Amino acid sequence: MSEFDVSERVASVPPSGIRKFFELAEERDDVVSLGVGEPDFTAPWRAREAAIDSLERGRTSYTANRGTRELREEIARYVERFDLDYDPDDEILVTAGASEAIDLAFRALCDPGDGVAIVQPSYVSYVPGVQFAGAEPIPVPTRAEDGFALTPEVLERSGAADAEMLVLCYPNNPTGATMDREGLEAVAAFAREHDLTVLSDEIYAELTYEGEHVSIASLPGMRERTVVFNGFSKAYAMTGLRLGYACGPADAIGAMNRVHQYTMLSAPTTAQHAALTALRECDEEVTSMCAQYDRRRRFVLARFREMGVECPEATGAFYLFPEAPGGDAEAFAEGLLEAEGVAMVPGDAFGAGGAGHLRVSYATGMDDLRTAMDRLERFLDNH
Ligand code: PMP
Structure with a gap:
């Protein structure tokens, strides 16, 4: 304890919903994270x-x-x-x-x-x-x-x-x-x-x-x-x-x-x-990274479609925002993380309109994406 009284303005703002999820994911070392919002590439x-x-x-x-x-x-x-x-x-x-x-x-x-x-x-x-x-x-x-x-x-x-x-x-x-x-x-x-x-x-x-x-x-x-x-x-x-x-x-x-x-x-x-x-x-590097994101985007979208996971066609950034099977995104994300070690972020963290969805980042290498999609498929088969 200290003598400080946190300002009301700050106290009224909840901690980031994304962080909470990362902390859960960090507790184990076999996690494939599709949760992060940053490139997996190194700067040119x-x-x-x-x-x-x-x-x-x-x-x-x-x-x-x-x-x-x-x-x-x-x-x-x-x-x-x-x-x-x-x-x-x-x-x-x-x-x-x-x-x-x-x-x-x-x-x-x-x-x-x-x-x-x-x-x-x-x-x-x-x-x-x-x-x-x-x-x-x-x-x-x-x-x-x-x-x-x-x-x-x-x-x-x-x-x-x-x-x-x-x-x-x-x-x-x-x-x-x-x-x-x-x-x-x-x-x-x-x-x-x-x-x-x-x-x-x-x-x-x-x-x-x-x-x-x-x-x-x-x-x-x-x-x-x-x-x-x-x-x-x-x-x-x-x-x-x-x-x-x-x-x-x-x-x-x-x-x-x-x-x-x-x-x-x-x-x-x-x-x-x-x-x-x-x-x-560095235009060339940007073009090359962009082409790789696009390949990954198509791959994940195709796998979602094969698995019957509903996902709007997304044509930018490095995120997909599919519907959480079963409708409860938080429960689905926790279940998937626990059973298969795949991290996705429940859409509720992003405000109105996000409930029932999952944010899936494809700023992750192809091998990890393949592993994550295989594990997701197994999870869906078993649940
Ligand atoms: N805007 C959006 C939409 C973002 O996704 C991010 C990073 N996650 C930022 C801004 C912040 O970017 P920067 O690293 O430049 O502060």
């Missing part, structure tokens, strides 16, 4: 070499608050592939992972009591981020039968029209859903009509297996009301380097930088050098 060598080189040259100081000029310029060039056009001077902020950018956006752009509509099932950080900022999360549940697509009807039904801000993430964690231009145009029209600002988490943009990634910020009338998040964790397999960024209108990015300059000062310098090289020289 040239990016690592750039990090080593920057250390050898003694670049161990802070950078500019917003990130090195060179990296911001390279990011501006990179996002042009998504039809986005941002000024490296004041419309791009380099952060310690997309995670920091997301947290900054809530803190810098929300007032206490503001409604923040969060498209769910969702990545686990948005709701707590909104709560830490004193704002009010409004769940916007999407449905398996619509392939977890976001539509104006879904927004209308959940009361998003009364929110100040909308948070979406495509390609999606945890469902793997992507959205095409037409679908996003309908969402954009809703946002304009109801004067919503938009936070668009596009960290899985490169991992789009059918069609091409469309950024909502590239649609007419959306640039001025959207902040886009991206980073190096997923496409470049650089999770541990902790580097991401936000792009948006200068006043939004300026406000985020106001918080960032006092709380973080600058994103990790070594990682910024690695990221610069990743953007300049």
Whole structure:
């Protein structure tokens, strides 16, 4: 015990449902985990070499608050592939992972009591981020039968029209859903009509297996009301380097930088050098990793179909979100882990719309995926 009284705001936010499950999985050593949300690949060598080189040259100081000029310029060039056009001077902020950018956006752009509509099932950080900022999360549940697509009807039904801000993430964690231009145009029209600002988490943009990634910020009338998040964790397999960024209108990015300059000062310098090289020289590695994820995705989907496990066709990120056989995802995940040592995450951890589903990550080698699918098949045969 200590003299500290945890703040009510923090005490009211439950611990992450994903973590709890990992702790269970860590108790034994024969587990094949399809639970983790990070690449099984190592960052491309040239990016690592750039990090080593920057250390050898003694670049161990802070950078500019917003990130090195060179990296911001390279990011501006990179996002042009998504039809986005941002000024490296004041419309791009380099952060310690997309995670920091997301947290900054809530803190810098929300007032206490503001409604923040969060498209769910969702990545686990948005709701707590909104709560830490004193704002009010409004769940916007999407449905398996619509392939977890976001539509104006879904927004209308959940009361998003009364929110100040909308948070979406495509390609999606945890469902793997992507959205095409037409679908996003309908969402954009809703946002304009109801004067919503938009936070668009596009960290899985490169991992789009059918069609091409469309950024909502590239649609007419959306640039001025959207902040886009991206980073190096997923496409470049650089999770541990902790580097991401936000792009948006200068006043939004300026406000985020106001918080960032006092709380973080600058994103990790070594990682910024690695990221610069990743953007300049590592396209080929990204393409190769992406092709491997796609192969795995098709393999797991095919095995699910053979086993009669219902699973929406997911065309992005590295997740599938099948229905839990029997309907109770928590009981199924615990039973599968106990009997066969295969870890999947119950969908309830990802908020509304997630119940009865399992998040299955295929950021795992083919051999492990084969083993996991064989064990799943045996489990289904025996239960
Ligand atoms: N957004 C989504 C949707 C994610 O899945 C993750 C990582 N799991 C993040 C953001 C955070 O990424 P980073 O490592 O850049 O902080």
